[in-house]
Amino acid sequence: MTRRLLLSYLSLAALLLLCLxxxxxxxxxxxxxERVTNVAMDEAESVAEYASLSMSMGRAQRDLPGRVARCAERIGGKVVIVDPSGALVASSHRLSAExxxxxxxxPGIAAALRGAATQDVRTSTIGGVQYLSVAAPVARGTFxxxxxxxxxxxxxxxxxxHHVWMLLALGGLAALTAVTLIGFAIARWTGRPIRELERATHKLADGGPATPVAITKGPPEVRSLAATFNRTAARLEHLLASQRAFAGEASHQLKTPLSALRLRLENLEPDIAxxxxxxxxxxxxxxxxxARMVEGLLAMARLDxxxxxxxxxxxxxxxxxxHRAWTPLFEQYGVRLVLIGDHAGPVPVPVxxxxxxxxxxxxxxxxxxxxVAPLGSAVSIDVRRPASHERRFHPRPAGPSRVELHVTDEGPGMTEEQRRRAFDRFWRAPDAPKGGTGLxxxxxxxxxxxxxxxxxxRAAARGGLDAVVELPPVRGRDRDGTTVTAPHRPLESTAQRVP
Structure with missing residues (x-):
């Protein structure tokens, strides 16, 4: 937000400076x-008056060369005086015969010789240098x-x-620098409560406590947003706490009656026909x-x-x-549990x-x-590694970017719609075997x-179901050899084990 505000300030300031x-x-x-042209015109008129007086007194050859030399030196240009026929009378610099x-x-001299009332101002190139030329007539009365x-x-x-343009550019740069410093301070002040809101939102999204943010900083709109966030976060935390408390308390309260009910049913067995x-x-x-459903609910509550x-x-x-723990139970039901690959080799798969x-x-x-496995079928456990974790003596094609754990069966499988809903709580497929809880x-x-x-x-190749668990591999180790780990969102694994 600070960057966007600063860019908007600089854009407006730059546009204003350009327009000005x-x-x-x-x-x-x-x-x-125009100023330089007026100065040249004034000089031409002054020299023309002096030349007219000198020509009238017959002293043109003696007085005019010195006068045109001093004038040319003063203005940094060139001065030429000609007679009515266009012949050279005096010049501040040497001219060739041509x-x-x-x-x-x-054009300028020709117009002045015709006694034009206005001076002829032209810009021309002489000897590769661009000049501004001014011509004035020399006359005494009508002569x-x-x-x-x-x-x-x-x-x-x-x-x-160019000097003026440079000064304007430097002034504009100084103005933009001042706008940058002031705009950065304003943007930081404006964005500080927004950043606090963002941190509190991320913390709440990651499962942390709903920490109230200050509502006394920033513009009125931001303070109103902070107050609304505080109310929303407090209400959300209250609802989640109520939900967790209900699930946990209800599960705890149900465990004892269910155990007592189970015991009473077992005691009734000798008396039942x-x-x-x-x-x-x-x-x-x-x-x-x-009972299993209650245990699942209790585990969910503890996870939250x-x-x-x-x-x-x-x-x-x-x-x-x-695999060792489940194999006897699978054999009891006539199903093979297969562990694919060498999972006891020298190269582990850390996740x-x-x-x-x-x-x-x-x-x-x-x-x-x-x-769901039919009698005589097989259930497989397979781990597929990223390419960087492949074993040296058991090469495979390039693996996935994360470690994949596959548990594949040869049962009836699920439709695409059923696979999408399979992770919903208490949902069970219409043709699912009895005894499940949906958790x-x-x-x-x-x-x-x-x-x-x-x-x-996913749908398995033999018509069953392929459950794929993708897990992040351990990326590296620090200098003392300790594996680098990272904290994650709050959850605890407390589900019951089946065997």
Whole structure:
């Protein structure tokens, strides 16, 4: 904002200076030329009066050469006097024979010899130098005695004009410098409350507390905006706190009754007839499902109210450990759990993630995959690295810019519309197996975002679902060998593990 305000001030000041200085420069240039022309005319008339008197007294050859020399020296130009026939009488400088013969044909001298009432002012080039010429008639009464021709080099006028333009430019530059300093101070003063608002907004967007901003600084519009932001931030913080408190308190309050209900149902089993035990089993299953849903809500509430810092995590090690933990359960259901590639090699795949998040992401994805995997099918875990993380002895094509964790099943898969809605809380596909809560993928998405990554669902090559978790790799290490990490938005991985 400061830069934009300063540019607007400078643009207006530059436009104003151009509108003032350019016309002023042209007016002065024209005035300077007119002044020099008037001076030349006055000198020509003065020399013409003196020449007329000298010619009348017969002293032209004795007096006029000295007079024209002094006049030429005084004005810095050239002075020539001719008789009525155009023959040279006196000159302040040496003329060639050709120039002497052509004096009478010069327009200014010819007009003066005809006794023109006005002087002829012309600008011409003589010997490569541009001159301003003035001619005046020499006459005594009605008797024509000759003409006086004065030429002045225009370089003097041009130098004065250029000097004035330079002064105007320097003045304009000084004015722009002053406008820059004053405009920068005004822009900083105007933009300071806006910058405070921006910092408070970023802090609020990153999950920080709603810190009120000062409403006593800046223009009235900015103060009004700050007051509105404070009210909005306070209301938003109150609503979020109420939502988190409700979810957390309701989950805590429901856990004890559900545990008691489960225990009572188990105690009823010996007293239930054989034909009614199916209903009892269904009731216990629904109770377990409700308990898992309450645990998920409690985990969501804790995610919203806690803060975490991302740390380097060895994704290879996590994948291998979760593969060992889940393999017996997969075998029990007749499904193979495949770990693709060598995840125990000498080159790890460090990624930045919230502590404990990767384990719970894998647990939820593997639990969903096992629920939909057909008998005899396979579920695979695969890690695809960026090109800079590829192993030396296991080359692959150029990888993605982030580390990708793929959990792929061979189940029925999802339609494109279902994949878009899969991360909504409590949403379950119409043909989904019983027992789910609709919170697993929502929790996975929150954990992935907390770790600075993204998760997408894609159609697998064999018709199932490919859950892709993209995570930021560790970029480098500092001088003492410590891995560089970065804080992230507040979230805590507290979801329950399935096995």
């Amino acid at each position: 200085e350019i016309p002023l420069g042209f007016v002065y240039s024209r005035g300077e030329r 120039e002497t013969r052509g004096l009478a044909t010069r 024509k005695q000759g003409a006086v021709w004065i030429t002045l080099p225009t370089r003097m006028v041009q130098d004065r004009v 054989l034909h009614a035990r199916g209903s009892l089993t269904a009731a216990m299953t629904e109770t377990d499902r409700l 109210e806690s803060a975490a810092v991302r740390e380097p995590v060895d994704l290879d090690e996590v994948c291998a450990e979760r 930045l993630a919230v502590p404990g998040a990767l384990e719970q992401i894998l647990d939820n994805l593997l639990s969903n995959a096992l629920r 697993g993928l929502a929790l996975v998405q929150r954990l992935t975002h907390a770790s600075g990554g993204e998760i997408t669902l």
